[in-house]
Amino acid sequence: MASSFSTKIPSLSAIFSIYTSLSAFTILFKTILHEIIPVKIRDFIISKFTDYFSSYFNSNFTFIIEEQSDYVTNQTFRAAQVYLPTLLPRISTRSLLVSSSDLKNPLAKPKFGIPVKAKIIDDFEGIRLEWTLLSAKDNDNPYQSKQKRYFHLSCKKEFRDKIMSDYFTYIAKSSVKILTHKENLNIYNYNPDCQRWESAIFQHHTTFETLAMEPELKNTLIRDLDAFSNGKDFFKTVGRAWKRGYLLYGPPGTGKSSLVAAIANHMNYSIYDLQIQSVQDDAMLRQILTSTENRSILLIEDLDCSGADASCRNEHKDEGENGKTKQNKKKKKDTKVPLSGLLNFVDGLWSSCVEERIIVFTTNHKEKLDPALLRPGRMDVHILMDYCTPTVFKKLAALYLEIKKHDLFEPIKKMLLEVKATPAEITEKLMVSKNPDVTLKGLVEFLESKKMTKESVDTETKEAEA
Numbered sequence: 001m002a003s004s005f006s007t008k009i010p011s012l013s014a015i016f017s018i019y020t021s022l023s024a025f026t027i028l029f030k031t032i033l034h035e036i037i038p039v040k041i042r043d044f045i046i047s048k049f050t051d052y053f054s055s056y057f058n059s060n061f062t063f064i065i066e067e068q069s070d071y072v073t074n075q076t077f078r079a080a081q082v083y084l085p086t087l088l089p090r091i092s093t094r095s096l097l098v099s100s101s102d103l104k105n106p107l108a109k110p111k112f113g114i115p116v117k118a119k120i121i122d123d124f125e126g127i128r129l130e131w132t133l134l135s136a137k138d139n140d141n142p143y144q145s146k147q148k149r150y151f152h153l154s155c156k157k158e159f160r161d162k163i164m165s166d167y168f169t170y171i172a173k174s175s176v177k178i179l180t181h182k183e184n185l186n187i188y189n190y191n192p193d194c195q196r197w198e199s200a201i202f203q204h205h206t207t208f209e210t211l212a213m214e215p216e217l218k219n220t221l222i223r224d225l226d227a228f229s230n231g232k233d234f235f236k237t238v239g240r241a242w243k244r245g246y247l248l249y250g251p252p253g254t255g256k257s258s259l260v261a262a263i264a265n266h267m268n269y270s271i272y273d274l275q276i277q278s279v280q281d282d283a284m285l286r287q288i289l290t291s292t293e294n295r296s297i298l299l300i301e302d303l304d305c306s307g308a309d310a311s312c313r314n315e316h317k318d319e320g321e322n323g324k325t326k327q328n329k330k331k332k333k334d335t336k337v338p339l340s341g342l343l344n345f346v347d348g349l350w351s352s353c354v355e356e357r358i359i360v361f362t363t364n365h366k367e368k369l370d371p372a373l374l375r376p377g378r379m380d381v382h383i384l385m386d387y388c389t390p391t392v393f394k395k396l397a398a399l400y401l402e403i404k405k406h407d408l409f410e411p412i413k414k415m416l417l418e419v420k421a422t423p424a425e426i427t428e429k430l431m432v433s434k435n436p437d438v439t440l441k442g443l444v445e446f447l448e449s450k451k452m453t454k455e456s457v458d459t460e461t462k463e464a465e466a
């Protein structure tokens with residue numbers, strides 16, 4: 001029995017010879033792999049082996065959520081960005097991004113963000129989920145020379161379908177809820193160097209209460225905004241994109257920017273302030289506009305200075321008269337706003353990319369705008385912000401001096417019908433002193449001097465014509 005057992009155990013020399021053969025085979029295999037097989041094929045074989053073994057042993061599934069998909073902002077990425085900060089207490093790294101939440105107030109509570117590579121754990125109906133923000137160089141997108149950001153969301157393989165059907169809907173709904181109840185509004189500025197919207201807290205105190213306008217116009221506008229805000233079903237029923245365009249026009253200092261602030265505060269919408277001159281072409285414009293949030297105002301100020309004017313089109317038509325003109329005009333053309341892209345976003349197919357969107361254009365010279373922009377359906381409401389009227393003056397006096405009556409009211413109101421003074425000029429005079437007698441006397445003198453200047457200009461014009 002003992003002898004048969006000992007015959008089954010391989011001898012030491014046999015083990016040694018097997019070991020030597022194996023070593024020799026390994027060295028030969030390595031040599032073949034490194035010297036005979038080309039690098040690309042070698043990498044392919046190794047990657048296949050790695051994939052096979054890691055998928056065999058790894059029971060996790062990962063969703064990749066890129067910031068941009070098909071050149072537009074991925075709404076799931078945006079929703080995660082809004083939702084995940086609510087989980088910050090569960091973050092498992094030892095670092096957090098800290099930034100100022102209010103640039104004007106150093107004592108304001110700081111804002112916390114998610115650093116790259118930090119892991120955030122979420123629990124959805126008992127399923128453990130792990131979020132990680134990552135970033136890498138994007139070689140595919142010509143408009144994104146910086147790093148592209150994306151989230152990895154991992155869970156156990158068996159929960160993949162549940163996450164796809166329920167969890168993404170849950171974070172989308174949660175982010176809408178968070179955005180609807182956010183305390184601070186933001187104002188965004190597009191930074192062409194970083195190719196991103198940069199935000200600051202929007203703290204403009206103008207409301208419809210403090211904005212002096214003809215009461216009828218103000219009430220009509222408020223009703224229009226409220227109808228828009230409650231009009232989701234209406235827009236759907238009539239097959240239109242849920243958006244509204246306002247064109248604010250009038251001389252400088254008549255309250256166009258103040259009205260935008262009042263609209264933002266009334267609607268609780270953030271503002272995307274776009275310097276259209278910095279946009280190079282339609283594709284860039286599309287990328288900028290589609291990376292904005294729903295429930296917001298897209299503001300394009302001083303449209304007449306941006307090139308979206310009637311003269312701009314005519315200049316382009318005239319190109320080719322002679323070499324020099326052509327060269328000068330080409331220079332101009334390069335800096336022109338891509339009007340077609342803008343119109344496409346206002347009421348073309350791209351207008352449906354965002355929901356509950358207000359578009360505001362402001363201009364000092366409506367007559368200079370391209371008629372295509374003014375066609376019905378493009379800008380739904382045209383609002384003239386005009387020189388100060390007696391009614392507007394009364395409102396400003398009530399706001400700045402807290403008075404409803406004064407002996408100088410009548411002469412001031414009379415003069416306002418004769419001379420043109422902007423609400424900005426009037427408010428400047430009303431801030432001189434808290435004493436109504438002093439302030440209103442100063443205002444009378446200001447209006448009288450304006451009247452005299454106007455009269456002398458009129459006389460000179462008449463003489464020149466004669």
Ligand SMILES: Nc1ncnc2c1ncn2[C@@H]1O[C@H](COP(=O)(O)OP(=O)(O)OP(=O)(O)O)[C@@H](O)[C@H]1O
Pocket residue numbers: 210211212213251252253254255256257258259364385423424425427
């Ligand atoms: N209708 C108004 N009611 C109350 N204040 C006003 C009004 N219009 C102007 N103001 C005052 O004048 C200042 C300048 O106004 P605002 O910048 O809104 O004018 P604007 O028409 O946008 O000028 P611009 O065309 O030069 O941009 C405001 O900060 C505000 O104090």
